[in-house]
Amino acid sequence: MKDNVRVRFAPSPTGFLHIGGLRTALYNYLFARHHGGSFILRIEDTDQSRYVEDAEKDITKSLEWSGIEVDEGPGNPGSVGPYRQSERKELYHDYAQKLIESGAAYYAFDTTEELDQMRERLQKSGNPSPKYDAITRQSMINSLTLPQDEVQKRLDAGDEYVVRLKVPRRELIRFEDLIRGHVSFESKGLDDQVLLKSDGMPTYHLANVVDDHLMKITHVIRGEEWLSSTPKHILLYQAFGWEAPNMAHLPLIMSPSGGKLSKRKAESEGIPINTKDYIANHYEPKALINFLAYLGWSPGDDSELHTMQELCSLFTLDRVSKGGAVFNHKKLMWYNEHYLRDISSKKLAARVKEISTDETIQNADDPFLEKTIDLLKERVSKVDELMEMGDFFFNDPKEYDEKALKKWKSDSPELVKEYIEAIEPLDKSEFEAGTLKTKLEDVINKNEVGFGKLMMPLRIAVTGQGFGPDLFTSMELLGKDTVVRRLNTALDRLA
């Protein structure tokens, strides 16, 4: 293991940070922290046509929310900046030039149409995967086929060109992947990859290799979708005479229906795909992080719950699995429930006030709100559900749950009436859970009916629903006036 571990998370700002990207960032971060190294954020904005204005802000905000701290990045540059590739444009130009001079790359002048024609022609003649390679480049328009003065003339005239990597005809390219072990590719299967695009921007491949070297990256930890292009990168490192960083390709996060978890698939399967969706929907960042850490990795013991700090000390690449991992939303919810219950009711009350759009809740008395949360916490999965389930603590039920209404029988009005009569004389200090329960028992005993015969109708009348926290404690919290009012309202509406 090299000293001074430096890893990078290098998203391209073509959209919001999705859950797969977040996990890649997390694994990089955990690895860096485990080795006391640095976690670098680099923005790979080389595709101007796909650039999304707010994407970088979204990435930064998402990482921050998740608790992933960036040691060096556009917002807090270190000594190897700038950290946006668009601001490093000239650099790539210089390095492309070096490759041309050393013979590892060449100019190509073919237009998009000519390339399409070439591919079509080859396909028709029986080549199913046409490539711009050691063989086909001989029939294309480039500095390998054109006389040197012609090349210079085109360059001087400002003709559009790209720079392509001159992939050797037959060579076995091997490298060691920290997760997968030995990996090898035959160079003949590789394209003469475009390194510098006609708009002057580098492609991912060039920019990535140049930056990883210049930024002294020791470990490249990225998604498996990059495994196939790694040989091109190895070739590049060799051409530059640089030592390649260690490589580690992470298993992909899969959709429950199979295949890489994409935006479309996630949406149709009810899985939030972007980190901002998790923020907006009030998931617990600790839960998401814990869940994501275990999606493709495990510490090897039976533990399931860990803080970020613990994950940092536990995480090693050799314990990352090789196969894709299916996103299991129910397990995420299990984590969320766990971390939610860890939060004090006092803190939750503050969160609820922040989130809520209901004025009654926003202005609620804090001790009261906290008491309701004590009761609700064990019953919900996310903070926002606290308000849904606990709405009856603040507002009279507008309607009664249809399913619960089945428990409102023909004898319910009479029983409820008797209960009202029993509790109305109670003064404030007597209006507490124990007494309220005793009063209910009096009524059912007198009428010789079961507990539920009265309790369910009361619950419906007071909360509008057939489930929820202990009814007597809830009524105590609500107070006599509210309870009696709601019981009478129910009598009117359901009689």
Place this chain on the structure above:
RNA sequence: GCCGCGUUCGUCUAGGGGUUUAGGACGCCGCCCUUUCACGGCGGUAACACGGGUUCAAAUCCCGUACGCGGUACCA
């Protein structure tokens, strides 16, 4: 198609030649607690893709097959 990478309960995984009647977690089911719903506790269901080797012994090593996934762009 070609190239590459994978494959242990439904899902995430442990296990890496004998310690395994293959362990844990989520889910699901049942019971207990509770005259609601949950929490909690206890228990149950359920997997080594297939076929050949190697070996005294294979989930574990090797080779094939199947299946899955990824890549195959002047996208990353």
